[in-house]
Amino acid sequence: MWTTLKAKAAEVADRRIEAMLGADRAADFAVQAGDMRMDYAKTNIDVATRDMLIGMLETTGVAAKRDAMFAGTAINETEGRAVLHTALRNLDGGPVMVGGADVMPEVSGTLKRMDAFAQDVRSGKFQGQGGKITDVVNIGIGGSDLGPAMAALALAPYHDGPRCHFVSNVDPADIAKVLRSCDPATTLVIVASKTFTTIETMTNARTAKAWMGEKVSDVGAQFAALSTSAEKTADFGISPDRVFGFEDWVGGRYSMWGPIGLSLMIAIGADAFHAFLRGAQAMDVHFQAADWHENMPALLALVGIWHNQGCGYTTRAVLPYDNNLSRLPAYLQQLEMESNGKGVSMDGADLPVHSGPVVWGEPGTNGQHAFYQLIHQGTRVVPCEFLVAARGHEDALHHQHQLLVANCLAQSEALMKGRDLDEARSKVADKFEGAELDRQAKHRVFPGNRPSITLAYPQLTPFVLGQIVALYEHRVFVEGVVLGLNSYDQWGVELGKELATALQPVVEGVKTAADKDGSTAALVDFLQKHGV
Secondary structure (H helix, E strand, O other): OHHHHHHHHHHOOOOOHHHHOOOOHHHHOEEEEOOEEEEOOOOOOOHHHHHHHHHHHHHOOHHHHHHHHHHOOOOEOOOOEOOOHHHHHOOOOOOOEEOOEEOHHHHHHHHHHHHHHHHHHHHOOOOOOOOOOOEEEEEOOHHHOHHHHHHHHHOHHHOOOOEEEEEOOOOHHHHHHHHHOOOHHHEEEEEEOOOOOOHHHHHHHHHHHHHHHOOOOOHHHHEEEEOOOHHHHHHOOOOHHHEEOOOOOOOHHHOOOOHHHHHHHHHHOHHHHHHHHHHHHHHHHHHHHOOHHHOHHHHHHHHHHHHHHHOOOOEEEEEEEOHHHOOHHHHHHHHHHHHHOOOEOOOOOEOOOOOOOEEEOOOOOHHHHOOHHHHHHOOOOOOEEEEEEOOOOOHHHHHHHHHHHHHHHHHHHHHHHOEOHHHHHHHHOOOOOHHHHHHHHHOOOEOOOOOEEEEEEOOOOHHHHHHHHHHHHHHHHHHHHHHOOOOOOOHHHHHHHHHHHHHHHHHHOOOOOOOOOHHHHHHHHHHHHOOO
16 A cells, blocks of 8 residues: 555656646645635645545545544544544534443533533623632643644634633743733633643642732632542642543543633633534534545545655645634644654554654744745755635735735745746846856746645634634544554653653752763753752
8 A cells, every 4th residue: 555655656756736737626626614625736646646545545444433433432442442522512413422321411511511610700700809800821731731722812803701821831931921910819720631630730730829829818719620530629629610521532632622622612702612613513524424535634634645655745834824823733733743643553563654744834924934945945845734714803904814815825836836947047137147147046946846735714713713623633533544553642742751750859959860871960960050
C-alpha cells in the first residue's frame, strides 16, 4: 500500500497543478458539508490518485472502525476505553451504549447542569461574595485549556457574559498576569483536571486559592471543578453542585464539548454553546453518511496522507484568514500531533512509514510578513490549509474583510502558479541588464506547484466553529486508522512528567544531582547559582 502510494507520488512529482485546472476540476475536487466548502483542486491529486487513496480507506477498514467508534466500542485498545467525545454533542441521536449501559442520560444530565450553572453565573443569581461574577478564570493545561481558550477567542463576537481568562503554564508569569486583572470577590475560578492531580493545574489552582483567600472569606465558594474526583474536589473545598465530571471515554484534547467547555458556555451563553454542539453534530452525521468521494473529513485526511506519507512533505501549515481563529493552529498542533505522533502500530510493530506531520501556523495576513517567504521560495514544500469566511463580524469594515479574502485567495493562487525566470526578468528588465538582470531575476523566481486546500464558510458562527473542530477531529481519526495506530492515547507525555517530578527536589536543593547525567547536573548547578 505505502509502496504504491510513494510510487504514484514520484510519478507525478513534476506535473504542474495549474495544468490540471480544467473547467470541471474546481467542481470535481471540492466537497461541501452544509454551507462549508473544502476546495482541494490546488493539489496534485487526480481522479486515479483519489480512487487509490479511497481504496486505502477500504483496505484499512475505516468505515467499520468509524462505526465502532460511534457505537461505543473500546477502540482505544492500549487503555481499553471507548472513544465517545461524539456522544457529548449527540443532541438528537439515540442511545449510545458502553459496557451495556446507555451513557446518554448522564451526558444530557451533565449538560443541563452546566446550562443551569452558566445561566446562574451570567444572570447574577450566582453572585460569589462580591455581588456579581465579572471574571471567569479557567485553570487547566493541554486539552483542558487549548480547546476552550481557542473557542472562546474564536467566538469573541458572541461574548455577552463575564470576561474569560485562561491559565495553563506553570510559569508564575502566566497566572500572575491574569490575576492582576481580576478582583477576587467577583471572580469565579474553574479548575479543569479530570483526576484533580495534574501538577501544573493544581499548582496554579493553589496559587489562585491563596490569592482569593486574601480578600474572600469562603474561598471554595468561588471555585468550580471539571473533574471526576469527588474526594479531591471536596478536600479542595468545592461543593459537589459545582463539580462537573466526565467519563474516561472522553480524551482531554477532545473534551471541550462537555464540562471542559463550561467557561465558553458562561461567556457565550447556553444557546450559542448548543449551536456549537450542533455544528459538530452535523459534521458527525456527514462523516457517517456521506460517500467517500463526498466525505469532507475523509478527503481532508486523504489529502494529508498524500502529502505526508506519499510526497514526503513533513510539515503542514494551518493558515486561518480569520483573526478570531488565531489560536486554531496551536489547538490543532495538540489535536493532531498528540493523537498521531506515534511510532508503533496497534499491534506494537514499528510503523512502516512516518506518522503525523509537524502542524503549525499563524493567522493571515500576519504570516505573509513572516514565514510565507519560506513557503513560497524555500527549498522544502509546505502544504497549506487556508480557512476563510465570506463575511466577518465588523459590518462597518466589510471592505477591509474583502481585502483579507483577496489576500487569502491570492496566496493559494501564488503557491500554485509561481513565477518563472522569464516573467521574473520582465519584472526588472527596466532596471538591470546582462548578467545582473539574470542575477536579480533569479531572486524573484517562485517555483510554484505548491499544494494547498481552502476551507470556506459563510461566517465564523458557533455552528460553523463546531463544524470546523469536528472536521479536524475526524480527519485525525481517519489518518490514524489508515496508519494503523491508536490516535487516543498519549504515552509520549509521560516520561518527561516522571523525570520532572524526580528533578524537582534536585532543583530545590533537597537532593543532589549525583545520579543525573553530566549535562543535566551542570545545568542544575548553573541555575542554582543564579537563584533558582
